[in-house]
Amino acid sequence: MSDLLAARGQMAMSLAFHIVFAAVGIAMPFLMAVSEWRWLRSRDPVWLELTRRWAKGTAIFFAVGAVSGTVLSFELGLLWPGFMAHAGPIIGMPFSLEGFAFFLEAIFLGIYLYGWDRVPPRAHWLAGVVVAASGALSGVFVVTANAWMNTPAGFDVVDGRAVNVDPVAAMLNPAAFQQTLHMTIAAYQAVGFAVAGVHALGLLREPRNLFHRRAFALALTVGGTAAVLQPVSGDVSAKQVARWQPVKLAAMEAQWETQRGAPLRIGGWPDEEAETTRWAAEIPRGLSFLATGDFDGEVRGLTSVPREDRPPVAIVHLAFQLMVACGLFMAAVAALGAVLAWRRRRLPDDPAFLRLVVLAAPLGFLAIEAGWVVTEVGRQPWIIHGVLRTADAVTPMPGLVVPFAAFTLLYLVLAGIVIVLMRRQVFASPVFLREPSGEGRPARRPA
């Protein structure tokens, strides 16, 4: 394995690991804060128990997310010193602001987790709200920095050096809004569905347990709302990518020739030697419409740039298809759940629907991973799109396969432990039997 490949592997692995914990750190405190708010309003012990369980899960995920995030901030330099020497000052704004958001998250999570009997109930709940808000902000800032790598702005290159640096323009780069929106929604979607899936499993075993009923209802509402909104955000993103990163879009859609009225390909295998895509189902003129809003709009193809400027097409295309498929399936499950709930005026708890949610539970995270593959692999061979090649940014350090292997092993072990701890947390769930009159809707009791 070449050192460049090892460095890319280590970065990809670190990001793929961290993003799971980061997404949980964004969305889980929100669920936790809503649940605690319900407890404060109703004084119903089921909500309190749920809040505490979710808080424990959040604590474990946040800790691993915090340390794996620290690793990433160092890895920017350990693996890509050539990138950081150029980019550090330009993307400094989002990174420094992220530092403060991360600070608030850590401070108020400490107060939240350890302060149950040390601060008044309302202050405790507010601490949870601050954790939820700063977690989301923190994600927005980091993704903003990534967006800059895709659509660099706020500097000029003169003699190989960045001059006229404008950190504000860099922060407000063209991809920032679309990417942060897409990722933030994705976090609520993935976590909402994953949590709903866990409690759907619980409901399949104990259909009358109010603990699972409430958790399922809340998590599915959050995840489902996000899932229905996400295709809209995806469409906005795709149009942005079409305009600013046409080669990435061409790789996502396996579009080789520059074409008016380009078809939308579903599935298919891009043959990079023959520069053609085989076995795809094509929707005529679909891609032109989605990318430009016009059925006859022009879509640039991969052959418009030399081979050495193209990303690995098959990986990007397949990852993109996987992300879209997961997203659409989740949106469909969410819509079905909404229809069922609305028609019956109660929790959609038929075993068939519950099984569908269990099936959808991992898909949000799968979509997040696939989506990051699209963003990152689709930008190759560039680390800063059009400005700096990944191969020119890598550290001169030899033997990079060693840290790659070491960190991979470390993260595999951590992932295994987190899964074991989560299983224990979830399956040791408390039982609160639902009242027969309540039809599964939480019975409001005055405090």
Next chain:
Amino acid sequence: MDPATAVAAVLVASLTLYVLGGGADFGGGVWDLFATGPRARAQRDLVADAIGPIWEANHVWLVLAVVLLFVAFPTAFAAIATALHVPLALMLVGIVLRGSAFTFRTYDDPGVHARWSRIFAVASVVTPVMLGVCIGAVAAGGVRLDPATGAVRTDFVSAWLRPFPFAVGLFTLALFAFLAAVYLTVEAEDRGLREDFRRRALSAAVAAGALAFASLVLARLDAPVMWAGLTARPWSLPFHATTGLCASGAIAALWTRRFRLARALAAAQVAFVLWGWAASQYPYVLPPDLTLAAAAAPDRVLGLLLAALAAGAVVLVPSLVYLFRVFKGRPPALARLESGAPGGGTRAPGEAGTDRR
């Protein structure tokens, strides 16, 4: 003060707070490893209670310092990350294992408590040593740049695999252990426990003193740049005198059991050690090749960065003060006594005592 020096000052402040807070959290792990005697279990529990609510917040100072380094002094960051890849990577492994093992221990079965405890404690020893090695390597002028191209010149090993950086690494470990033990004398509620940590603080102080002396001797042999910075400046003598006064004051206060005073003096001593290092290499960020001015990002970047730091501080400082008031304001037992409830952090709100204030 020019903007580059101002950001460097904030960076040093951030590192100082990391050392005083996060450093003591690592020191707590050291005392977990060396928990002995009839109260070993109580010692470990005290460490866990002390660092539980705050270690993640303390840890962010390190992240902030790194961000400041790569935003304001990007070439220095790139050079350090290249030449010190190995100790930095080991430090990161330590950071990951310490934080994860501590959290797993909190939430896993009590049956496997000992296993997480061991990992937490060993990682708490390795991480400060590696941090100190990196600081020692930079201070000794180990990270060299090519004068013609400005590119880092390194064989990835010789900058840090030397006696001086490791002496600084061990010195860092001793200081962190010292800080932790002194803080814990204040936080211990039980007299026996307090005496345990008083003895530990005193022995850590002796170890830190010996290692400081060893580092100084090695600096003369191995790190002439550092040695010159430490000795030849006009402020050298008064500065070292202040550090020494704080150190002996802390020991005297421990001896006479004035623990709050000892805590303040120990923190001041450690801060002075760190500032002594920073001052000795000013105006260099990487002595002897790269000055702060030469490494600095454009002024517009630094100006915006300082503005962002000021704005951030407005939110951060009250939040931090609140955090420490909630958890360190007075001995937890006293707070619990006043609230009329015996439990720890796992009771439900709304029960007796949660509405105090």
